[in-house]
Amino acid sequence: MQKRTLGNSGLEVSAIGLGCMGLSFGYGPATEKQQAITLIRTAYERGVTFFDSAEAYGPYKNEELLGEALAPFRDKVVIATKFGFDFNAEGGQSGLNSRPQHIRAVAEAALKRLNTDVIDLLYQHRVDPAVPIEDVAGTVKDLIAEGKVKHFGLSEAGSQTIRRAHAVQPVAALQSEYSLWWREPEGDILPVLEELGIGFVPFSPLGKGFLTGAINAQTTFDDKDFRNTVPRFSTEAREANQALVDLLGEIASAKQVTPAQIALAWLLAQKPWIVPIPGTTKLNRLEENIGAAAVVLSADDLAAIEDAVSKVTVQGDRYPAHLQARINR
Numbered sequence: 233m234q235k236r237t238l239g240n241s242g243l244e245v246s247a248i249g250l251g252c253m254g255l256s257f258g259y260g261p262a263t264e265k266q267q268a269i270t271l272i273r274t275a276y277e278r279g280v281t282f283f284d285s286a287e288a289y290g291p292y293k294n295e296e297l298l299g300e301a302l303a304p305f306r307d308k309v310v311i312a313t314k315f316g317f318d319f320n321a322e323g324g325q326s327g328l329n330s331r332p333q334h335i336r337a338v339a340e341a342a343l344k345r346l347n348t349d350v351i352d353l354l355y356q357h358r359v360d361p362a363v364p365i366e367d368v369a370g371t372v373k374d375l376i377a378e379g380k381v382k383h384f385g386l387s388e389a390g391s392q393t394i395r396r397a398h399a400v401q402p403v404a405a406l407q408s409e410y411s412l413w414w415r416e417p418e419g420d421i422l423p424v425l426e427e428l429g430i431g432f433v434p435f436s437p438l439g440k441g442f443l444t445g446a447i448n449a450q451t452t453f454d455d456k457d458f459r460n461t462v463p464r465f466s467t468e469a470r471e472a473n474q475a476l477v478d479l480l481g482e483i484a485s486a487k488q489v490t491p492a493q494i495a496l497a498w499l500l501a502q503k504p505w506i507v508p509i510p511g512t513t514k515l516n517r518l519e520e521n522i523g524a525a526a527v528v529l530s531a532d533d534l535a536a537i538e539d540a541v542s543k544v545t546v547q548g549d550r551y552p553a554h555l556q557a558r559i560n561r
């Protein structure tokens with residue numbers, strides 16, 4: 233697979249990474265361990281060198297999984313993980329925590345779980361209003377100086393926060409939601425990233441599965457699936473948003489590719505420093521998603537996609553209200 237560099241950081245990764253969250257967390261029961269290891273190793277064999285995790289995925293279990301799965305080729309891959317939460321006894325997130333001491337403790341624990349002596353990319357998972365971003369950036373700067381971390385990232389940070397953090401420790405990448413049904417970063421985020429030379433890692437690039445056409449208003453989710461709480465996945469919203477998937481499906485058929493590949497190729501076509509990280513638990517979908525790196529969208533294709541998107545007003549918030557409140561704008 234082609235490689236891309238995240239902004240001016242020099243951090244080179246496969247054009248499409250693997251979002252590993254769903255293997256342990258978020259979308260129903262965790263994938264059986266050997267199956268998950270096979271999926272991660274197959275991704276590497278197919279050219280994926282960028283693997284995304286977080287302390288919160290499990291919590292802890294996803295980092296442990298990556299530590300085991302990636303051990304045979306640790307020096308050939310880039311592992312990204314995240315800090316920024318406290319957890320209750322049941323493993324639920326009990327609040328934000330980016331205090332310097334906590335960041336250090338999480339980084340040390342993540343190094344052990346990931347079975348490595350350096351974290352390639354360490355993101356703050358959500359901006360913590362209780363801790364100045366300069367203190368967060370300064371702490372990661374110290375971890376970089378100590379050789380425990382290579383690069384610093386932010387997630388769902390607003391443009392002012394990005395500027396302030398970057399002034400203390402250059403930010404290699406911002407990881408925020410961006411896809412054909414969530415284009416807010418095109419406002420003030422992408423211009424700031426371009427100006428400062430920061431790479432962009434769109435999460436949920438397949439719209440949490442919806443943009444692939446595999447989900448419709450009749451789909452039922454596992455009791456533990458986070459999408460049960462997302463307004464954009466209410467039955468009414470799915471009914472309304474189906475029109476977008478249908479239009480994208482027509483464009484995909486005409487190009488003899490799949491809707492998932494259109495969604496990923498569209499992101500790749502936006503900027504050369506964008507690296508989406510689709511998540512899947514299934515080998516056939518992994519192949520399909522990796523295949524998107526070879527899909528070239530012409531100016532006419534991009535215009536047809538733009539036209540399709542302009543015809544549908546997407547219904548439903550992308551997060552329930554209590555989680556939306558954590559987004560830094």
Ligand SMILES: NC(=O)c1ccc[n+]([C@@H]2O[C@H](COP(=O)([O-])OP(=O)(O)OC[C@H]3O[C@@H](n4cnc5c(N)ncnc54)[C@H](OP(=O)(O)O)[C@@H]3O)[C@@H](O)[C@H]2O)c1
Binds near residue numbers: 251440511518520
């Ligand atoms: N920074 C943050 O706050 C944040 C938030 C969310 C996610 N993330 C990261 O971003 C990664 C990706 O985001 P995401 O998992 O939320 O959403 P996504 O990649 O947009 O979609 C994942 C969902 O789509 C399904 N899927 C994947 N490929 C498919 C295909 N080709 N055809 C049909 N269905 C397909 C998967 O189901 P199957 O498993 O059944 O294939 C899964 O339910 C995560 O793994 C995580 O690493 C970060």
